[in-house]
Amino acid sequence: MPVVLLSCYPAGPEYVEDVDVTYTTYDQKFDFQSRGTYAMPDKIVVDVEIEDGDTTYIYMKDVFATPILAAIDDNMKANGWAKVGLAGTPDVVVTPAGISSTTYFYSYWYDWWYGGWYGGWGWYYPPYYTVSSYTTGSMIITMADPNVGTDNPINQSQTAWIAVGNGLFSGAYDISRVTKAIDEAFDQSPYLKLN
Amino acid sequence: MKKLLSIFAITLVTYGALNAQSNFTVSYSMGFAAGDLADFISQASFRGATMEFRKMVQPNIGVGLTFGWNVFYEELSRESYTVGASTLTGKQFRYSNNFPMLLGGNYYFSPGEKFNPFVGFGVGVIYTRRNTDMNLYTLEQEAWNFAIQPEVGFLYSVTDGAALFVSGRFNQGFKAGNELDADQSYFTLNVGFSFLNN
Numbered sequence: 001m002p003v004v005l006l007s008c009y010p011a012g013p014e015y016v017e018d019v020d021v022t023y024t025t026y027d028q029k030f031d032f033q034s035r036g037t038y039a040m041p042d043k044i045v046v047d048v049e050i051e052d053g054d055t056t057y058i059y060m061k062d063v064f065a066t067p068i069l070a071a072i073d074d075n076m077k078a079n080g081w082a083k084v085g086l087a088g089t090p091d092v093v094v095t096p097a098g099i100s101s102t103t104y105f106y107s108y109w110y111d112w113w114y115g116g117w118y119g120g121w122g123w124y125y126p127p128y129y130t131v132s133s134y135t136t137g138s139m140i141i142t143m144a145d146p147n148v149g150t151d152n153p154i155n156q157s158q159t160a161w162i163a164v165g166n167g168l169f170s171g172a173y174d175i176s177r178v179t180k181a182i183d184e185a186f187d188q189s190p191y192l193k194l195n
Numbered sequence: 196m197k198k199l200l201s202i203f204a205i206t207l208v209t210y211g212a213l214n215a216q217s218n219f220t221v222s223y224s225m226g227f228a229a230g231d232l233a234d235f236i237s238q239a240s241f242r243g244a245t246m247e248f249r250k251m252v253q254p255n256i257g258v259g260l261t262f263g264w265n266v267f268y269e270e271l272s273r274e275s276y277t278v279g280a281s282t283l284t285g286k287q288f289r290y291s292n293n294f295p296m297l298l299g300g301n302y303y304f305s306p307g308e309k310f311n312p313f314v315g316f317g318v319g320v321i322y323t324r325r326n327t328d329m330n331l332y333t334l335e336q337e338a339w340n341f342a343i344q345p346e347v348g349f350l351y352s353v354t355d356g357a358a359l360f361v362s363g364r365f366n367q368g369f370k371a372g373n374e375l376d377a378d379q380s381y382f383t384l385n386v387g388f389s390f391l392n393n
Contacts, residue, residue: 009242010268012288012328021285021330028280136331166330188275188282 020167020177022184030160032191035091035145037084038076044068046098060098064175071179072096072141075186080195092143092160100169102135135169139178141185161189216251217259220360222387226265226293229365231377235267235325236289242266245385249301258300261317261344263366265383267291288328293379295321295366297344309352313362317344321368323379338375340368350389360389 013019044065047058059065072094073083084090143161165181186192226240243265249257271287297319305311321342327334348362368379 010266010288010290012270012290013286018286018288019330021283023281023283025281134331168331184284188277188284 016168016170017177020165020181022181022188023164023166024162024185024189026161026189026191027158030145032160033194036080036194037082037088037090038092038094038143039084039086039088039090040069040072040076040094040096042069044096044098046100064173064178067175068096068139068178068182071182075182079186079193081192090146092145094141094143097140097142098137099140100135100137102133104133136166137169139163139165139181141182161192163189216392218249218251218257218358218389218391220245220247220249220387220389222246222360222362222385224263224265224383224385226267227382227384228267228291229380229382231375232267232291232293232379232381236269236291238267238269240265240267240381242268243383245295245383245387247299249299251306255303255306256300257303258298261295261297261299261319263293263295263383265293265295265366265381267293267381283329285329288326290324290326290328291379292324292326293321293366293368293381294323295319295342295344295368297342299344299346301346303350310349311352311358312349313347315344315346315348315362315364317346317364318342319344321366321379323368323375325375336374338368338371338379340371340379342366342368348385356391358389358391360387361385 043057044060045057046060049056049058060068076083076094086093141161141163142159144157144159146157148157163182163185165178165185167177167181222245224243224245226243228236228240243263245261245263247261248259250259251257267290269289271289273284273286275282275284277283295317297317299315299317299319301313301315303311303313319342321340323338323340325336327336344364344366346362346364348360350358350360352358362385364383364385366381366383370376370378
């Protein structure tokens with residue numbers, strides 16, 4: 001009977017989208033309403049390489065980055081923000097970044113050898129290695145006021161808003177999961193709404 | 196673990212007395228949550244089973260052990276949860292595994308008759324394991340609830356050695372430990388067979 005019962009144990013998540021989460025947090029002292037313009041880079045950093053002290057950014061391919069950046073622009077515009085270039089002294093800068101992380105499960109059977117005395121025969125048991133892994137990806141968007149950096153002891157602008165969309169990589173590169181997370185991030189952050 | 200061991204010991208002692216009149220019941224158990232459990236999972240459970248053994252100490256009184264397992268499950272739709280300045284949106288998958296383990300006694304109104312209604316009462320523990328899954332993480336909360344279990348039901352003989360078993364039980368697990376801060380209770384409807392050993 002336990003076998004029968006196990007076979008009908010609740011299924012849990014069935015699709016990769018089922019484990020997608022969107023997280024946002026903000027600086028409650030930051031006055032979003034007194035700002036109105038933003039600047040955003042036209043590339044998304046996915047990795048950083050440091051070689052001999054030189055830092056190189058690795059960027060997301062345009063085919064993925066373009067819809068993501070467009071989704072952020074659409075949401076900012078819908079919330080009443082105006083996009084300007086860096087030269088236009090924006091009130092805030094919005095910086096998107098993508099990271100991935102892979103977790104490996106790894107197990108193996110020990111090699112073993114049977115000696116005995118029968119003519120010195122031995123059997124080596126082939127070691128079996130089983131490896132499985134899952135990869136999660138996170139889309140991180142931060143918003144900060146570049147103009148308040150000078151008010152800060154370490155000359156950095158504190159982040160006013162962070163949004164993280166996290167999910168499992170499915171291999172299908174379905175960018176709509178990311179754009180959906182961006183929409184959700186803005187939906188759950190009503191304080192960003194200026195209009 | 197200590198509790199499991201003592202229950203195991205009682206099982207052995209009781210099993211030693213099997214040669215006397217006794218019955219063994221296996222049933223399918225449907226669960227309907229109450230109280231705190233219903234707040235956590237509102238859906239009824241159709242995954243469960245119980246096993247019980249009763250030794251007849253009087254023609255109309257049986258005592259023995261009851262074991263059960265009921266799994267409650269609910270998939271919540273995508274919702275936002277806000278704490279302070281932080282908001283998290285995602286799907287929650289909720290599970291509650293409940294294992295009642297009780298010493299019980301039944302009073303049979305019509306022993307030997309084809310239709311034999313009974314009332315019962317059990318005292319013991321319910322092991323509760325509650326999981327809240329979100330993203331790739333689970334929040335696991337456990338409790339060993341001291342429990343009582345009133346029961347009403349009937350046996351309907353189909354052959355000399357077997358009877359249809361139908362019962363309703365209320366599993367009342369009192370608050371225990373500090374991981375779950377309320378009673379864990381649910382009603383079950385059990386349908387199965389009793390095997391009589393005369």
